[in-house]
Amino acid sequence: MTITDAPLTQAPTSDEDVLARARRIVLEEGKPLGYDDLVEVLRTGNDRLEELLQLAHEVRLKYNGDEVEVEGIVSLKTGGCPEDCHFCSQSGQFTSPVRSVWLNIPQLVRAAKQTRETGASEFCIVAAVRGPDAKLMEQMREGVKAIHDEVDIQVAASLGMLTQEQVDDLRDMGVHRYNHNLEAAKSYFPDVVTTHTYEERWETCTMVKASGMELCCGGLVGMGETLEQRAELASQLAELEPHEVPLNFLNPRPGTPFGDIEPMESNDALRTIAAFRLALPRTILRYAGGRELTLGDLGTRDGLMGGINAVIVGNYLTTLGRDPKEDLSLLGELNMPIKALNATL
Template sequence: MTAQPRVDEDILSTAREQVLGRGEPLAYEQILAVMNTADDQLEELLALAHEVRMTYNGPEVEVEGIVSIKTGGCPEDCHFCSQSGQFTSPVRSVWLDIPELVRAAKQTRETGASEFCIVAAVRGPDARLMDQMREGVAAIRAEVDIQVAASLGMLTQDQVDDLVAMGVHRYNHNLEAGRSFFPQVVTTHSFEERWDTCLMVKDSGMELCCGGLVGMGETLEQRAELAAQLGELAPHEVPLNFLNPRPGTPFGDLPVMDSGEALRTIAAFRLALPHTILRYAGGRELTLGDLGTRDGLLGGINAVIVGNYLTTLGRDPREDLALLADLEMPIKALGQTF
């Protein structure tokens, strides 16, 4: 790891008293100070983040599987994503039919997961996609004992209302990056458009799942900004993704984030979001490896996506489940997710 200047230990003492003691999240300047802590402070930082997680979220880990109902051919230009139709990356448009969707939900439930998320690579859903969602959610709810979540891009109010009526309990719509860095990541829509969808979801009664992606070349200040803005939004769940550079995308040649920096980021997000589900998402296998994955679970993470992601391979679900058993972290039961 690269040596870093040591930050005054007062930030860890402050975090212990403020976050662990009173349950109050860190503010932007405090988050930035945590992200600047030195390598020899990392063990103490992770231990503190784990205490916060255990105090305000308990030992259970929420497990989720995801599947893409529509993959590739997206009109947006998110610079990290191989599903964009604007780049030379090899993912091309594919649709799943309803039996395939139900089969994927059953396979997800067999891992012990309590949630199944249906994802589509679109700017926002059209009438065809909403019809397929309506049919797919009904079929899953009829055959599989699992909660259904969705991630379909930006929504109108009518579409939000339709998803509620279908029985979708949680909606994912990531901010991706902090407001100041967002134009370097996406140019085909704005940060404000994403924010507005998130507010409509929150107001609807659906749980909001909203996180971001780190390691895209943002500064520590911009990474702390993302954590603070997520704290302001107060989603039910925050998926934390680490850039897995995809060939053919504008970010395809960026280096993989250093594992120590990734763990420091996990801890900082936990201290910024003490009461929130903080979920391991894409890129953790490449960025952290097996040992780092364990360290993150002992540093603030309390939820995982198991199996493969939308266009990249994940860990074997059996490995994640064995790790949770080894750490004596029970999987949250389905009834506890309602």
């Protein structure tokens, strides 16, 4: 699999309404929406937002059903990362008030148990590193075994860029899904990260897919990118075909290069959710970081009715999330059952 330099295109016809065309392509023909149409969707006004969200919801129900996958995350190693991702307060290159901390194995198991108690089927172990060293891989091996011995939950991981040997080791130790985000469109990536390349990220993603592990790969929006670059990111993710796409909204962190960017407007965020659903009709599309700041309670509800079919409950890596009980209560109100553990296997 290679990275497409130019966005995937489906040239719109001038006499067909953009949402009618999207409905025909995605719902009737069963195809993902291409780059040009995604740009037009992102340019639709607030007067058509409700119609767009309804279309995205129909797409989600047709291809994914009404169940919602629930996941919790924990940081095994926080802070002190050598990379310079401009949105991230865990970088050791910035003045963000995050310092390096390691969790031990009992703490990992305790966090996994707490996550399972919410009804979650997925528990993701995250480390702020460029890639795992021998110490981190050994701690992962011990931690995954300890969790599997005591908790009935799937274990995922996010440890940065991998070698083929590390990919194989993670698969063999029982990690069933690996997260490695593209972060931004290829054309915007150099404005977001300079210490590694988009191609390096893509390579890790393709190795994970080839290994048999599920690939979780998404990005952030609201970092100053253009609408066209938002559509580009969605199209490049569609080309990669990950099992899951976490959609993050920038929560500006003090001390980072993006710390002064204004949070994304909620209607723009909802349009983005719907556009990503149309680009990725069969993919798990997960609410991730920043939704509380960008969307609030009402917007969170609208997003769940506009294409989202998975959530991270509780806190994120360096920012606070919603109380898990609030998310679970909302899912109940919307008659969206939580996907059972055996449904994720």
